[in-house]
Amino acid sequence: MMTKVVKFGGSSLASAEQFKKVADIIHAEDSRRYVVPSAPGKRFSEDTKVTDMLYACYDLAAKGKSFDEAFEKIKERYNGIIEGLGLDLDLTDEFNIVKACFIGKAGRDYAASRGEYLNGIVLAKYLGYEFVDAADIIFFKETGEFDAERTQKAVAERLIGIDRAVVPGFYGSMPNDTIKTFSRGGSDITGSIVAAGVGADLYENWTDVSGFLISDPRIVKDPLPINTITYKELRELSYMGAGVLHEDAIFPVRKAGIAINIKNTNAPDDPGTMIVESTSQKPQFTITGIAGKKGFTVVNIEKDMMNSELGFGRRVLEVFEKNGISFEHMPSGIDTMSIVVHQTEFEPKEQEILSGLHRNVHPDSIDIETDLALIAVVGRAMKSARGTAGRIFSALAHAHVNVKMIDQGSSELNIIIGVAEKDFEAAIKSIYEIFVVHQL
Ligand code: ADP
Ligand code: ASP
Ligand code: MG
Numbered sequence: 001m002m003t004k005v006v007k008f009g010g011s012s013l014a015s016a017e018q019f020k021k022v023a024d025i026i027h028a029e030d031s032r033r034y035v036v037p038s039a040p041g042k043r044f045s046e047d048t049k050v051t052d053m054l055y056a057c058y059d060l061a062a063k064g065k066s067f068d069e070a071f072e073k074i075k076e077r078y079n080g081i082i083e084g085l086g087l088d089l090d091l092t093d094e095f096n097i098v099k100a101c102f103i104g105k106a107g108r109d110y111a112a113s114r115g116e117y118l119n120g121i122v123l124a125k126y127l128g129y130e131f132v133d134a135a136d137i138i139f140f141k142e143t144g145e146f147d148a149e150r151t152q153k154a155v156a157e158r159l160i161g162i163d164r165a166v167v168p169g170f171y172g173s174m175p176n177d178t179i180k181t182f183s184r185g186g187s188d189i190t191g192s193i194v195a196a197g198v199g200a201d202l203y204e205n206w207t208d209v210s211g212f213l214i215s216d217p218r219i220v221k222d223p224l225p226i227n228t229i230t231y232k233e234l235r236e237l238s239y240m241g242a243g244v245l246h247e248d249a250i251f252p253v254r255k256a257g258i259a260i261n262i263k264n265t266n267a268p269d270d271p272g273t274m275i276v277e278s279t280s281q282k283p284q285f286t287i288t289g290i291a292g293k294k295g296f297t298v299v300n301i302e303k304d305m306m307n308s309e310l311g312f313g314r315r316v317l318e319v320f321e322k323n324g325i326s327f328e329h330m331p332s333g334i335d336t337m338s339i340v341v342h343q344t345e346f347e348p349k350e351q352e353i354l355s356g357l358h359r360n361v362h363p364d365s366i367d368i369e370t371d372l373a374l375i376a377v378v379g380r381a382m383k384s385a386r387g388t389a390g391r392i393f394s395a396l397a398h399a400h401v402n403v404k405m406i407d408q409g410s411s412e413l414n415i416i417i418g419v420a421e422k423d424f425e426a427a428i429k430s431i432y433e434i435f436v437v438h439q440l
Pocket of ligand 3: 009185188243244245246
């Protein structure tokens, strides 16, 4: 029998109504045997995700303030779902344990993880599936790193004997049995780990959009979905902020050769996006996707003939390394070298870095530009298409966007463009226009 692991995001499980859609999807195919839920997300745009409610509630508890009211609101979210589904389930004992652990200062990770934990209990009950606590099968090392080896073994051992199970997303346990979560959006990672662990045929990731879209729908109106994308392309896009799938969710399934299908809970018949190792499918457009992030600083270093000075680059990077700053990009010319870093990391170390650079490489000048946004234009077809960079430039010039930096990856899979933050949205829209709208 085929086995699919299905992960449902917060908006897919935000209310009883959404739970019903989820159950319909699961029941529609016998192969959908292992289910990974997120915590209840937003029901409408101004709503608050349960995860955020839990963080806020725990922060009150940790400061010794009264958190009863905030806690009641969280209980209401779950009880609303339970009632709406007409379930014979009482979470009072569970709520009391969580409350006692808040008072006992069990930690922010513990607090946040309860969102998925409780939702997993509700979903398991509703589906009639067994509930398997992620704390028993997903492990972190002492260092806080994910323990892939131990986890893989535990997931396989525990789940393969169970026909159908619900495993809550987002968290696992430390060697001392405390709870640790992945970073935000981490239920995607749990789904991937479970899929690899049980050797699934497919990892379906159900969300609120009909697949990975060519661009962020909050910037471009109704962008087209991508039919098929490779892991490599996706990695570039999710690293650069395309929020659909957590950037670390790719690794476990990729290693196991399992494809991911991004699907829409609210439009289950839409094909969504297939994420695969490689494909012979020709992409519809020269570019596969566009993504970007704000909040970067560029340090431009100028020195005549720097390219012939042995060890120049190493001495520059040494300064950043000593200050604990990793760099994002490093475009360079004959007499210039630019280091792109995260603004929030750079700011507190700015003066140490400047004096370190003067000492180490004696530059002619250093200038710093802040409030930069980076945009990644990604596509496996760019390699064989001539003039891609030229088309990007002309689109940006047309939109009156000044390009501050450009860097092409050696794989020719992506082109990174630096623009002022104020131009970010206009730049993305203009690139979408020229490569997608004009090609339709
Ligand atoms: P979930 O709660 O299901 O995990 P997320 O909020 O994490 O869902 O991810 C889905 C959201 O990602 C979409 O609603 C959309 O607003 C946003 N998003 C950003 N970039 C993209 C993109 N390129 N394609 C699709 N969605 C995107
Ligand atoms: N509930 C967690 C979050 O809001 C994890 C997830 O949704 O994937 O970040
Ligand atoms: Mg998500």
